[in-house]
Amino acid sequence: MGKFSVDRIARGLHYRIGRYIAKQDAAVQAQREKDAAVPLAPIPTKINVGCGQDKRPGYLNIDVDPASRADILIVDNNDSAIPRNYFEEVLAHDVLEHIPRAKTLAALLDWADYLIYGGKLILQTSSILGVAEKLQQSKRYEQQHAWTVCLFGNQAHSGDYHLTGFTELTLKVHLLAAGFRIDHLALREDWLLTAEATKVYDWAASCDATVGSDTEFMREAYQRAVFRDVEGEELESATRALKLGVARKVALKAIYASPERLFRVAQRNDL
Numbered sequence: 001m002g003k004f005s006v007d008r009i010a011r012g013l014h015y016r017i018g019r020y021i022a023k024q025d026a027a028v029q030a031q032r033e034k035d036a037a038v039p040l041a042p043i044p045t046k047i048n049v050g051c052g053q054d055k056r057p058g059y060l061n062i063d064v065d066p067a068s069r070a071d072i073l074i075v076d077n078n079d080s081a082i083p084r085n086y087f088e089e090v091l092a093h094d095v096l097e098h099i100p101r102a103k104t105l106a107a108l109l110d111w112a113d114y115l116i117y118g119g120k121l122i123l124q125t126s127s128i129l130g131v132a133e134k135l136q137q138s139k140r141y142e143q144q145h146a147w148t149v150c151l152f153g154n155q156a157h158s159g160d161y162h163l164t165g166f167t168e169l170t171l172k173v174h175l176l177a178a179g180f181r182i183d184h185l186a187l188r189e190d191w192l193l194t195a196e197a198t199k200v201y202d203w204a205a206s207c208d209a210t211v212g213s214d215t216e217f218m219r220e221a222y223q224r225a226v227f228r229d230v231e232g233e234e235l236e237s238a239t240r241a242l243k244l245g246v247a248r249k250v251a252l253k254a255i256y257a258s259p260e261r262l263f264r265v266a267q268r269n270d271l
Helices: 003-037 101-114 128-137 141-152 168-177 203-209 214-226 232-243 248-256 259-268
Strands: 046-049 060-063 087-093 115-126 180-188 192-199
Touching: 087 101, 101 115, 101 168, 101 203, 101 248, 101 259, 115 128, 128 141, 168 180, 168 192, 168 259, 203 214, 203 248, 214 232, 214 248, 214 259, 232 248
Parallel strands: 046 060, 046 087, 087 115
Antiparallel strands: 115 192, 180 192
């Protein structure tokens, strides 16, 4: 085959490839324009936390378990896709008991942060005293086995463990510490605690309350969260973390989520 023929074939190939690429680009652009013309569905104003298989219409359903096929899957505790100060209701049925005890208050602070001021938290969790009463009343093995499962979870997979439990008093203190007013708290079916609470305090707003130095910020944060002064090594350690790049909101949440916050709130409410 002569050079002229090869050149013609090459030019023909480049032409056809160019037409193919142009056609693909046009198709991609057309799809983009089509997608842009379709308005995004608004995010529901209610969120169903730890939905499992109980996905509810009208709610943004979220979970950590891929098997749930939730609207948003939380991976490595990253909930940055969830808007803050947006939702009118947070629903958390049978969720708190699956969260490590030391992280219970932190979870409630996150849920409060999802809510608008005046938004509602509706939750259900297991009552330690209620289950204990059922165990005491049960006289047969199968009955006591069933109530033990209610207390500790089925333990059929990694997320099916109960890592804590509550009494009316301990749940009340946690809700108050997270900035909620308790509207309803009762025992259901003798072993489930149900609660409805309203967000009346925005802990995260403290991030904007002080625009001064890191030292000023941390002093005000301790006053707001645990009602005391912070000085010495404690203050030095806290401000060092901020200088190393820890966000003020992260540092603030750590104080609000501390065991001291629970004890201080209990004392201030004579509980």
